[in-house]
Amino acid sequence: MVQTQILSKNQRVVLAIIEKAKEPLKAYSILYNVQRKGIKAPQQIYRALDKLIEIGKIHKIESRNAFVACKNSNCEISKATAFSICENCENVSEISNSKLSKYLSNFSDDSGMKYSKYNLEFFGLCKKCKSK
Numbered sequence: 001m002v003q004t005q006i007l008s009k010n011q012r013v014v015l016a017i018i019e020k021a022k023e024p025l026k027a028y029s030i031l032y033n034v035q036r037k038g039i040k041a042p043q044q045i046y047r048a049l050d051k052l053i054e055i056g057k058i059h060k061i062e063s064r065n066a067f068v069a070c071k072n073s074n075c076e077i078s079k080a081t082a083f084s085i086c087e088n089c090e091n092v093s094e095i096s097n098s099k100l101s102k103y104l105s106n107f108s109d110d111s112g113m114k115y116s117k118y119n120l121e122f123f124g125l126c127k128k129c130k131s132k
């Protein structure tokens, strides 16, 4: 189900910058880009980022402390994300694999703890780098 979210001006500006980028963007480079569009306060940007993450429009790559646009048009599960990251060229792509998400949504460990969210990052070599 596609939910229509009404984005604020700041959220639209931030989202457009992240969508245009070819690689995950750090907060400071987002800041640098929006300043030219008249948004001066970092606080506003962080708020917009938080909201965009919450509604699943963007995801945070924790290990890179950077943000990417969601590539998965029906990705509403911002609490469950998985990425593959190439250690050579830093190419980041979102993994959308129903087997994996099904497995993980039922996953529990021996302690009996129930998990409500996950944020996975897999590291390796992408196809391009592997064939070099």
Ligand SMILES: [Zn+2]
Binding pocket: 056, 059, 070, 071, 072, 075, 081, 094
């Ligand atoms: Zn996504």
Ligand SMILES: [Zn+2]
Binding pocket: 086, 087, 088, 089, 090, 091, 125, 126, 127, 128, 129, 130
């Ligand atoms: Zn690569």
